[in-house]
Structures are given as structure tokens and as C-alpha cells.
């Protein structure tokens with residue numbers, strides 16, 4: 052079994068999907084001969100041809116809108132937006148059409164498309180290349196927003212997204228594209244959508260996160276363990292619709308919760324999780340829910356990005372705060 | 378400052394002789410305008426083959442009359458509180474009917490919102506259109522049209538969809554064409570340009586119909602763009618663009634059929650600008666007298682698409698007043714029946730707002746659906 056990075060696992064899932072289903076098409080800017088700016092589509096055009104793996108012009112609205120038209124015709128388009136910073140023109144297509152097509156037509160047409168984009172900070176990228184704006188999409192009814200945090204989950208969740216009959220925004224945490232390797236079997240097995248993954252069992256505090264922050268959160272759990280604090284770590288993975296049952300169940304056990312995300316705090320997905328805990332889990336909480344997030348500032352250029360991004364130290368501090376409270 | 382020639386050493390350089398004003402012309406274009414029947418119902422150009430057949434012309438005439446009858450009824454329903462805001466197609470019947478008549482069943486229409494004449498010919502029912510404007514999603518579940526897109530309100534956003542539909546057809550080697558209808562206002566939008574551009578680059582089986590009715594709500598055609606024609610916007614994308622008299626149903630039918638034929642056989646996309654006029658308000662929520670001189674509308678009456686074909690048919694001795702009256706009565710009856718069906722459509726279940734969001738309702742939404750159910754008649758409390 053090959054040891055793969057997250058971006059290699061994305062590539063493997065795309066290849067597998069192209070291999071097993073002639074309706075799968077992959078397209079975006081520079082994804083053909085160049086293999087994508089992060090090489091997520093490396094070699095796919097050579098293997099599956101220019102008709103099914105094609106470079107588009109610089110037209111983000113078109114990329115998303117075209118995917119909708121293809122999906123309505125029964126293709127399974129997997130479109131790449133080069134960076135999340137350039138995804139915003141697609142919001143109109145995603146919100147006004149992709150997420151609504153099934154509902155508008157009472158199921159006559161539907162939209163099995165995937166829009167992939169690398170996102171997040173920490174790679175010393177230029178302006179507009181580091182934001183985490185997943186909450187914009189998580190607010191949209193009819194949509195799925197899926198974020199892998201490891202090579203295994205990138206492979207399994209991307210396959211699930213491609214074969215899901217409804218539109219999926221698939222956000223790839225580019226900071227951890229090549230951070231770790233993991234054995235990934237190319238078995239074509241999808242992982243379930245709409246469920247959280249419990250990465251570590253614990254009894255004192257629940258740490259809830261997704262994407263690249265899973266890394267810092269696991270580090271924080273290690274440090275807490277050294278101090279005798281048992282942290283449960285949950286990777287939300289599908290942030291829309293959100294599996295709050297798993298989170299509530301965990302917090303019912305630990306009585307404490309820290310939510311960690313890279314995105315700005317206000318109206319972030321963490322706010323939704325905190326609200327769910329307030330509505331349905333208040334009685335099991337020993338301490339106020341803590342959020343460790345990016346600040347409500349413009350994502351700074353890279354000289355300051357390490358100050359913006361949550362660190363494991365901040366997560367440890369927040370977790371301890373929940374333990375001090377009770 | 379020292380003058381340059383103060384450095385002259387006497388060996389001055391003589392530049393080679395140059396001629397100016399010799400810039401080469403590297404591209405040029407022309408836009409053709411086609412009309413077969415002028416507004417007096419006279420033949421302005423030798424009629425295409427199909428128009429030699431009485432039956433074909435009568436079918437077009439009938440479809441236009443039905444569309445207008447429907448339109449009048451819809452406005453009346455809105456005025457009496459039985460329909461929501463409605464966008465009239467008054468005056469634009471030929472531009473829609475010509476498209477619908479030219480298309481093959483297996484093609485896919487991506488309409489804006491004034492193409493009822495095309496939609497009816499493609500099997501969309503009048504009841505469905507009424508349901509849509511009556512605030513009911515079931516009006517987009519076209520029973521007899523599995524693949525056509527529903528009405529598109531966000532202007533020009535369906536142009537990229539048409540690209541995707543056409544791409545799927547081309548990839549699968551099907552002899553089918555996507556037809557995207559837009560307004561003049563839509564041609565100012567980026568989505569339109571992005572779609573036209575790629576349709577050219579990829580030579581897709583895609584026909585754009587620009588229904589230039591001279592207004593985008595209150596913004597006149599002249600205020601929208603300095604371009605002489607909207608058809609020429611296609612030229613920039615390397616695809617043919619042309620104008621037709623959009624009130625001449627023969628011209629629309631013929632040129633769209635030609636474009637479809639080309640596209641169907643691998644000849645690539647085309648854009649047809651149909652010159653027409655919005656005789657009514659933008660919608661029933663609009664009052665065009667705020668921005669549009671009344672005499673402009675009066676002036677436009679003479680170009681009416683239905684009167685024009687009627688004149689031609691009558692002149693050919695093919696159509697008596699009696700037949701005309703019978704046709705109008707028949708259309709009235711059809712529309713009345715559709716209205717009856719519309720008004721008798723059983724109420725939609727509130728829970729249906731959850732039932733078509735995803736293929737399967739996510740667990741996360743179950744309690745919301747249940748809480749809606751338990752509210753019964755009282756609404757969201």
C-alpha cells in the first residue's frame with residue numbers, strides 16, 4: 052500500500068473516479084498538462100484524455116456554472132478553483148443554482164457536482180491566497196461542505212463527494228497537503244459524508260475541529276495528555292450539514308468543549324456548533340464553551356500569519372480554562 | 378539643458394525612410410440582419426422552404442396567438458390576486474415561438490423568463506408556468522420536459538449552464554444542441570461573456586438567442602452599451618453573430634433552425650440577436666410609464682409579430698376572419714382550462730421545502746422538518 056500525502060491522495064481519488072465512471076470529468080485552470088498549481092491533477096489528462104480532463108480559461112463563474120449544466124445532464128463534474136481566494140465569483144452559481152436545482156425542479160434535475168479548492172493559511176502565500184471562508188458556503192441550504200484532514204480522509208471523502216448525488220464544496224487544507232504521509236489503499240472505498248470522525252477518545256474535554264487545524268488540535272491533545280488531561284478530538288469533516296449528534300454525545304461525556312478553527316470567529320462554523328451546544332447540551336456542560344479561532348481581522352499577509360493562525364498553545368490554554376471552571 | 382545637436386560630430390545618422398499610416402487591418406467583421414416578412418406582411422426576402430407550407434405557418438401563428446392569450450390571462454390573474462408577479466411576453470411572441478419551433482425534442486432549452494412561446498411548444502404546460510409565478514416550485518417540474526432548464530431569474534447566470542449542457546452533449550457524441558435565451562440586458566454581464574467565449578474556444582453545440590426587446594427594466598438599449606449590435610459581442614469570441622427581425626417568426630424560425638443544424642453537425646456555436654420590443658411593463662410589479670415614452674410603444678405597435686403574419690396569411694387567401702375567430706376562441710378555451718387546473722391544484726405540503734433539498738434528508742435536518750410538521754397551520758412560530 053502506497054504512503055501518500057494528502058494532495059497525492061486527492062490525485063489518487065480523482066484518478067480512481069475517472070477510471071471507474073466515464074461520466075466523471077475534471078476541469079479547472081491549469082489542471083491539464085500542468086497538473087494543477089499544487090499538482091493535485093498531475094498526470095490525469097495524459098491518462099484520461101483532453102475531453103475528460105480539460106483546462107478552462109480564467110473564468111470562475113463559468114467553471115462553476117458549467118459544472119451545473121454538466122451535472123444536470125448526468126455527468127459528474129469535478130471542478131477545481133485554483134485557490135479559495137478566487138472562489139467568490141462562483142458563490143452566485145453555487146447559491147443561486149447548484150444548491151437549489153433539485154429543490155426548484157422538485158427533483159426533476161439535480162446537481163451531482165464537486166467544486167474543489169485549496170484553502171487556508173500558513174504557506175507564506177501572496178495576498179488572497181490564505182483565507183478560510185468555509186462558513187460562506189456552510190450557510191447555504193442544499194449544499195454539502197466537506198474538508199479532509201488526512202490523506203486517508205482526502206481519498207475516501209473525495210470519492211464520496213464525487214459520487215454523492217448533490218453538490219459538494221470540497222475544501223482542501225493546503226498547509227497540510229504534504230505535511231504527513233499515510234498508507235492509502237486505492238480500493239475505491241468512499242468514507243461517509245455528514246458524519247464527524249472521532250480521532251481520539253478522551254474523557255475530560257472535547258476538542259472539535261476540521262481541516263489543517265486538526266494537526267494543532269492533536270498536538271494540543273498530546274500536550275494535555277502529558278499533563279494528565281484526557282482530550283477527545285473530533286474532526287467534523289462535513290461542516291454542512293453538521294453532525295452535531297456526535298459532538299453532543301462527546302460533550303455529554305466530557306462536559307467541556309473547545310472549538311478550533313482557522314477562520315475568523317464571528318459567524319464561523321464554530322458559532323453554529325456553540326449554539327447547538329447551548330440549545331441541546333447546556334445541561335452537560337461544566338464550563339463555558341471556548342472558541343480558538345482566527346481573529347475577526349483581515350487575514351494578514353504572511354509576516355503576521357503565524358500570529359493569526361491558532362496554535363496548539365492557544366488550544367491547550369483554552370482547554371485548561373474549561374477545566375478551571377469546574 | 379544642452380541641445381542634442383551640440384554633441385553632433387558631423388557624422389549625423391540618417392534614419393531609413395519610413396511611411397506612416399500603413400497599419401494593417403488584421404480583423405474585420407460584418408453583422409447581417411435578416412427579415413422575410415416586413416411589418417406590412419409583405420415578403421421582403423424569398424421565403425425559406427418551410428414557410429411555403431401553409432400548415433407550418435399556421436402552426437407558428439397558432440402558437441403565437443396561444444402565447445398572447447395566455448399572457449393576457451396571466452396578467453388578469455395577477456391583477457385579481459390569483460397570481461404573483463408575472464413577466465409578460467407581449468410583443469415578443471415570435472422570438473420565442475420561432476425558437477421553440479426550430480428546436481428538436483432532444484435539444485435542451487435554457488430559457489430566461491419571457492420564452493413561454495418556446496416552452497409551450499416544447500411541452501411545458503401553461504399550468505406549470507402559472508404555478509411558477511403563483512409561488513409553487515412544482516411549476517418547474519415540467520412533466521413533459523425532462524431536461525429543459527426552468528425559468529432563470531438571476532440574469533445571464535444560465536449561460537454557463539448552457540455551456541455545461543452543450544459540453545456533455547459533445548463529450549457523448551450526441552446530435553443535440555443547447556439553446557440559451559437571454560435578454561439584451563444579459564449581454565452586459567460577465568457570465569454571458571464567459572459562456573460565449575468558451576463556446577467559441579471549444580466549438581460547442583450551443584446557440585445563444587439574445588432577445589433584444591430594447592429595455593432592461595428602465596435602462597434602454599442605447600444606455601447599456603456603445604456596441605452597434607449585440608450580435609457583434611459574439612464576434613469577439615470568434616463565433617458567428619447575426620441579427621434577425623425578432624418580430625418576424627419566419628426569420629427567427631429559419632435562422633435558429635440553420636444555427637441548430639450547424640451546431641448539431643459539429644459546426645460550432647452561434648449567437649442570434651432577435652430584434653423585438655417589450656410592449657408591456659417589465660413585470661406586473663413595474664410601471665414603464667415612469668421611464669418610457671408612451672409614443673415609443675405606440676410607434677412599435679405597427680411591428681407586431683402576430684398582426685404581421687395574420688396579414689400575410691390573409692393576403693395569401695389562406696386565412697379567413699372566421700377561422701381567425703375560431704382560433705382565438707380555441708386558445709381562450711385552452712387557457713381557461715389551464716387556469717382551472719392551476720386554481721384547482723392541491724395545496725403544497727409545507728414539509729416539501731425539506732424534501733427536495735438533497736436526495737436524502739440529512740439527519741441534521743430531521744428535527745427541523747418535524748418541528749415544521751408539528752406547527753400545522755400556524756406557520757413558523
Ligand SMILES: Cc1ncc(C[n+]2csc(CCOP(=O)(O)OP(=O)(O)O)c2C)c(N)n1
Nearest residue numbers: 491530531532560561562563590592593594
Ligand atoms: C443578476 C441580476 N441583476 C438584476 C436583476 C433584476 N432584474 C430583473 S430583470 C432585469 C432586466 C433584464 O433585462 P434583459 O436582460 O434585457 O431582459 P428583459 O427583462 O428585457 O427580458 C433586472 C435588472 C436580476 N434578475 N438579476
Ligand SMILES: [Mg+2]
Nearest residue numbers: 560561592593
Ligand atoms: Mg430586455
